[in-house]
Amino acid sequence: MGADASGVGGPRVLAIAGSPRRHGNSERLLDACISGLADAGADVDELVVVEHDIHPCRGCNACSSTGECVIVDDMRDIYPRIDDADAIVVASPVFFATVPAVLKALFDRMQPYWARRYALGGDAPERRPGAILIARGGGDPYGPEAAVTTTKSVFGVLGIDCLDVLDVEHVDGPADMGTHPDALESAKALGERLAQEAWRG
Numbered sequence: 001m002g003a004d005a006s007g008v009g010g011p012r013v014l015a016i017a018g019s020p021r022r023h024g025n026s027e028r029l030l031d032a033c034i035s036g037l038a039d040a041g042a043d044v045d046e047l048v049v050v051e052h053d054i055h056p057c058r059g060c061n062a063c064s065s066t067g068e069c070v071i072v073d074d075m076r077d078i079y080p081r082i083d084d085a086d087a088i089v090v091a092s093p094v095f096f097a098t099v100p101a102v103l104k105a106l107f108d109r110m111q112p113y114w115a116r117r118y119a120l121g122g123d124a125p126e127r128r129p130g131a132i133l134i135a136r137g138g139g140d141p142y143g144p145e146a147a148v149t150t151t152k153s154v155f156g157v158l159g160i161d162c163l164d165v166l167d168v169e170h171v172d173g174p175a176d177m178g179t180h181p182d183a184l185e186s187a188k189a190l191g192e193r194l195a196q197e198a199w200r201g
Contacts, residue, residue: 003043004067004090005130006030006091007182008044009091009165010039010040010041010043010078010195010199011042011043011087011195011199011201012042012043012045012086012087012134013037013043013044013085013087013194013195014045014081014084014088015033015047015088015089016047016049016063016088016089016091016098016103016106017030017046017047017048017049017050017091017178018090018092018099018102018103019050019091019092019100019102019103020050020091020102021050021184022038022048022050022144024135024174025168025171025174025176026091026092026133026134026135027048027091028109028135028160028178028184028185029091029133029135029168029177030046030076030089030091030189031180031189031190032185032188032191033131033133033187033191033194034046034110035188036187036188036189036190036191036192036193036194036195037089037191037195038191039103039188039191040191040192040195041195041199042087042194043044045081045084045085045196047103047130048077049103049105049106050102052073052078053174054102054106054109054123055072055073055105056105057105057109057111058070058107061118063112063115063117064115064119064120067112067120068113069109069112069114070108071109076107077110081186082158084159084173085128086128086129086198086201087128087142087160087194087195087198087201088130088155088158088160089131089191089194090103090131090132090133090151091133091134091135092135092137092147093136094136094140094144094147096132096140097144097145097146099147099150099151104150107154108154110154110157113157113158114157117157119125124159125157125158125159127160127201128156128159128160128161128198129160129161129194129197129201130158130161130163130194131162131163131164131166131191131194132151132152132164132166133149133165133166133187134147134165134168135177136167136168136171137169137171137172138170138172139169148167155159160195161195162199163190164193165188166183166186166190168180168183174196186190
């Protein structure tokens, strides 16, 4: 892991689309962010969570003995993509103040990373930059804090320093993000910043 700033190859950024609905508001934010990443020379690996078979964590604690998850599903292919990333960005809607079930299943399956470090005494992960994109309708008195905190908790286990959180409110319908051009520009700019931080790493 680690990009060569000489211009040969760029930093590899894992862009995670966490909505159960394709091409909605949070994914449009992610698309804008990906545009910024690409403009800044990053090699983007987009992970659309809903298109993968990801079972919930069983809480069996087997990974506390082995450092590996015993569940056989698409996470077997996703773990290497996480490991290979020089930076990670997560885009999510807000469902009842937190992330949707498809994204939470992915998050909960990060337990092996926790187990390797804290149960098995492994080294702390190499630090990497990350960012969070939130799209929400608004009106929930509890806001997006739980979704952001949940994502930051996963970032902590993965050794990711959160560069910024872009929170876009009042996007209820699937096409509402189109009425927020400033938000899309902000997502693109955040992608550029994230790539630049990954280059420095």
